[in-house]
Structures are given as structure tokens and as C-alpha cells.
Amino acid sequence: SAGYEKILVAVGDHELGDNYWRPRKTDAKTDSLTQFRDSFVQGLYGEPNTDEYIFKNDTIGNARPTPYGTDYEYTSFAHRHKNVLFITVDVFHEVSTYDYFDRTNGLGGEGIITGDVAGSHLE
Secondary structure (H helix, E strand, C coil): CCCCCCCCCCCCHHHHCCCCECCCCCCHHHHCHHHHHHHHHHHHHECCCCCCECCCCCCECCECCCCCCCCCECCEEEEEECCEEEEECCCEEECCCCCCEECCCCEECCECEEECCCHHHHC
């Protein structure tokens, strides 16, 4: 057979509707972030026959493969293939209800979303 057994893809801004994310309830694209993430996972990491996440039962030692119960469940994950550990992190974090820009810390500038890993995403 030809092709690859599995392809590992990291979520980026284009998979989430591309940047600038306006405040919620003023922009259908921003209101669709959950659907963008779900479609990404279903299209790339859903088992074709069951639609179940293909790495669901993987563990890395005692660590879970993904931050279950967060917005980043399945779009941030770790996967070991042979002797290589792949880690992909969904850094598109909603930090505000208004246009956010923090010049001091170098965050923001793309609306209500910024590149950050915080809270339960780190557990």
C-alpha cells in the first residue's frame, strides 16, 4: 500500500478562521471557534469508522495525551511514534471580550485572541 500510516498536523490560525478575531456576538467567525476546532479534529484525527479521536488511549508515561475538558482538547496533544515524541500546542487563547493589546508583554494585536498557554491548558 502507498501513503502514510498517520499524519500529524498542528492547528494554526488558518484552521481557526484566520486572524483578526473580533469580539464575540459581533463576528460569526469568532463565534465559530469551537466549530473550527471540532472540524479540525474530526477531519484529521477522527477514526473513519467511529469518528473517535485516534490518539484517545495514548499516554506518555503517566501523562494524558491531551488537555481533556478544555477548549484545547485534541488540538493540543502529545504523541509518541517509535522513539520520537511529537508535541503540538494550540496557543490560540481567548483573553478578552474586547480588542486586546498588551505592549509590555508582547501579547495581543489580533482582537480577542492571543498566543498564550494558560490555566487548565497547562495541567
